Amino acid sequence: MGREGILIVVSGFSGAGKGTIMKELLSRYEQYALSVSATTRKPRPGEEEGKEYFFKSREEFEQMIADDALIEHARYVDNYYGTPKAYVEEQLARGRDVILEIEIQGARKIKKRFPEAVLLFVTTKDAQTLKERLLGRKTETPEVIEQRLARAVQESEGIEEYDYLVVNDELNVCVAEIHSIIESEHRKIKYNMELINSVREELRNFSEGE
Amino acid sequence: MGREGILIVVSGFSGAGKGTIMKELLSRYEQYALSVSATTRKPRPGEEEGKEYFFKSREEFEQMIADDALIEHARYVDNYYGTPKAYVEEQLARGRDVILEIEIQGARKIKKRFPEAVLLFVTTKDAQTLKERLLGRKTETPEVIEQRLARAVQESEGIEEYDYLVVNDELNVCVAEIHSIIESEHRKIKYNMELINSVREELRNFSEGE
Numbered sequence: 001m002g003r004e005g006i007l008i009v010v011s012g013f014s015g016a017g018k019g020t021i022m023k024e025l026l027s028r029y030e031q032y033a034l035s036v037s038a039t040t041r042k043p044r045p046g047e048e049e050g051k052e053y054f055f056k057s058r059e060e061f062e063q064m065i066a067d068d069a070l071i072e073h074a075r076y077v078d079n080y081y082g083t084p085k086a087y088v089e090e091q092l093a094r095g096r097d098v099i100l101e102i103e104i105q106g107a108r109k110i111k112k113r114f115p116e117a118v119l120l121f122v123t124t125k126d127a128q129t130l131k132e133r134l135l136g137r138k139t140e141t142p143e144v145i146e147q148r149l150a151r152a153v154q155e156s157e158g159i160e161e162y163d164y165l166v167v168n169d170e171l172n173v174c175v176a177e178i179h180s181i182i183e184s185e186h187r188k189i190k191y192n193m194e195l196i197n198s199v200r201e202e203l204r205n206f207s208e209g210e
Numbered sequence: 211m212g213r214e215g216i217l218i219v220v221s222g223f224s225g226a227g228k229g230t231i232m233k234e235l236l237s238r239y240e241q242y243a244l245s246v247s248a249t250t251r252k253p254r255p256g257e258e259e260g261k262e263y264f265f266k267s268r269e270e271f272e273q274m275i276a277d278d279a280l281i282e283h284a285r286y287v288d289n290y291y292g293t294p295k296a297y298v299e300e301q302l303a304r305g306r307d308v309i310l311e312i313e314i315q316g317a318r319k320i321k322k323r324f325p326e327a328v329l330l331f332v333t334t335k336d337a338q339t340l341k342e343r344l345l346g347r348k349t350e351t352p353e354v355i356e357q358r359l360a361r362a363v364q365e366s367e368g369i370e371e372y373d374y375l376v377v378n379d380e381l382n383v384c385v386a387e388i389h390s391i392i393e394s395e396h397r398k399i400k401y402n403m404e405l406i407n408s409v410r411e412e413l414r415n416f417s418e419g420e
Contacts, residue, residue: 121399127412146417153417156410164394165402177397184374184394187387189331192375200366202337207356207363 004191005092006182007114008032008099009107009162012122013152015133017168018101021122024175025099031182033091035100038064041079054084072102072109081106097182104158111161118185120178121162125169127152214401215302216392217324218242218309219317219372222332223362225343227378228311231332234385235309241392243301245310248274251289264294282312282319291316307392314368321371328395330388331372335379337362 012018026032038054040061049055056064061080064070073082083100091098100110110117124130130152134145159165164181168174189196222228236242248264250271259265266274271290274280283292293310301308310320320327334340340362344355369375374391378384399406 123405123409125405127409127416130409130413131416149413150417153410153413156406156413159406160399162399164397165399165406166397167405177393180390181394181397183387184391187374187376187391189370189372189375195333195335195377196366196369196375199333199337199340200363203340203359203363203366206337206341207360 003095003186005095006097006185006191007088007092007110007117008097008182009110009117009119010099010101010122010178011103011107011119011155011162012166012168013124013130013155014148015130015137015152016122016124017133017171017174018122020171021168021175021178022099022101024171025178028175029179031095031097033087033096033098035083035088035091035098037081037100037102038070038073038084039079039081041081056080071113072106074103074105074109083110104155104161108158108161116190118164118182119162120164120166120181121159122166122168122174123159125167213305213396215305216307216395216401217298217302217320217327218307218392219320219327219329220309220311220332220388221313221317221330221365221372222376222378223334223340223365224358225340225347225362226332226334227343227381227384228332230381231378231385231388232309232311234381235388238385239389241305241307243297243306243308245293245298245301245308247291247310247312248280248283248294249289249291251291266290281323282316284313284315284319293320314365314371318368318371326400328374328392329372330374330376330391331369332376332378332384335377 010018010022022034026034036050036054038056038061040056040058043055047053058080061082064082065073069085070082071085071088073080083102083106088098107119111119124133131149134140134148166174166177220228220232232244236244246260246264248266248271250266250268253265257263268290271292274292275283279295280292281295281298283290293312293316298308310316317329321329334343341359344350344358376384376387
């Protein structure tokens with residue numbers, strides 16, 4: 001395609017359906033690459049190395065920090081989470097749009113380091129729907145659901161720092177909207193300077209030639 | 211729809227097909243309203259009052275300037291051109307996206323007065339195509355075509371001041387892209403604060419209630 005890749009941060013409430021959205025986006029369009037985070041937390045049953053996360057020891061993770069091998073990292077409770085730099089840079093260089101599914105603290109750091117990154121926040125159409133989705137999972141205890149709702153309150157405080165709000169009411173619509181936002185970003189002037197300069201030069205030649 | 215209207219400026223090379231694009235956009239989607247400029251130039255054959263322009267005498271136009279009834283105006287050669295304020299404000303208030311088809315000088319003034327306006331620049335995929343389209347019109351003398359190409363050179367210098375570049379290679383694709391850019395703009399956080407604040411409040415109530 002010859003076009004520049006865009007760095008996309010996707011955050012959103014737990015229960016808003018980010019995971020499903022990412023899966024759909026990646027399966028429908030070839031242009032996206034999903035960054036896999038590194039973490040020191042233990043794998044949960046069914047989680048695979050390199051799929052959900054790259055599982056690292058604390059020593060390994062701290063070495064990555066020391067080597068500047070992460071574009072952002074944060075500590076939650078007792079574990080580190082971070083975004084390995086190599087994969088992101090490699091995919092962007094290949095013209096792919098790289099998606100980071102990370103939380104607000106990480107999003108903030110990305111925006112600081114890559115001001116052209118596009119930050120999307122995914123929400124349900126209202127809080128009631130969010131609560132129902134969390135209840136519907138049945139895998140979570142009431143305490144966990146309460147914690148998640150409390151966390152959603154906190155997360156909601158940071159929404160203004162994002163660029164776009166996407167409502168996941170109907171999955172297909174939501175996925176199409178995200179794709180459309182990214183495609184529109186590619187139309188920004190800064191990503192089209194090559195074409196602009198070539199038209200300019202050609203015009204100048206015509207103008208001088210006649 | 212209850213959503214805020216967006217002010218859209220469309221500029222582009224003469225011959226890039228802005229007129230046709232506008233017509234398609236307006237006929238396909240109800241959300242757009244096209245602002246009609248006021249001018250002191252004389253109507254050309256076939257031009258109708260209130261359709262292509264509002265035709266004004268110099269005195270009337272200067273009175274509009276004095277009354278602050280124009281959101282921007284400029285003088286080309288011996289004529290005034292300007293955007294009447296009332297229509298734009300009324301349509302925006304009704305939630306419609308208002309399109310101004312104006313040149314770079316006007317676009318600059320709009321961006322200064324309305325920093326949230328979205329500025330689109332329409333181009334052909336290359337300068338050769340532009341030249342061919344101008345030649346194909348056959349209504350223009352070679353001198354006029356030369357003038358237009360010379361002007362295109364000038365116009366091309368200002369492209370960086372726009373937000374988006376749209377290539378009019380295939381009309382349908384181009385119209386869909388413009389619509390998609392505007393829809394994406396509506397997803398920007400600033401236009402969704404009502405929803406965000408309502409989700410926030412609901413979440414807080416859940417969190418406190420339990």
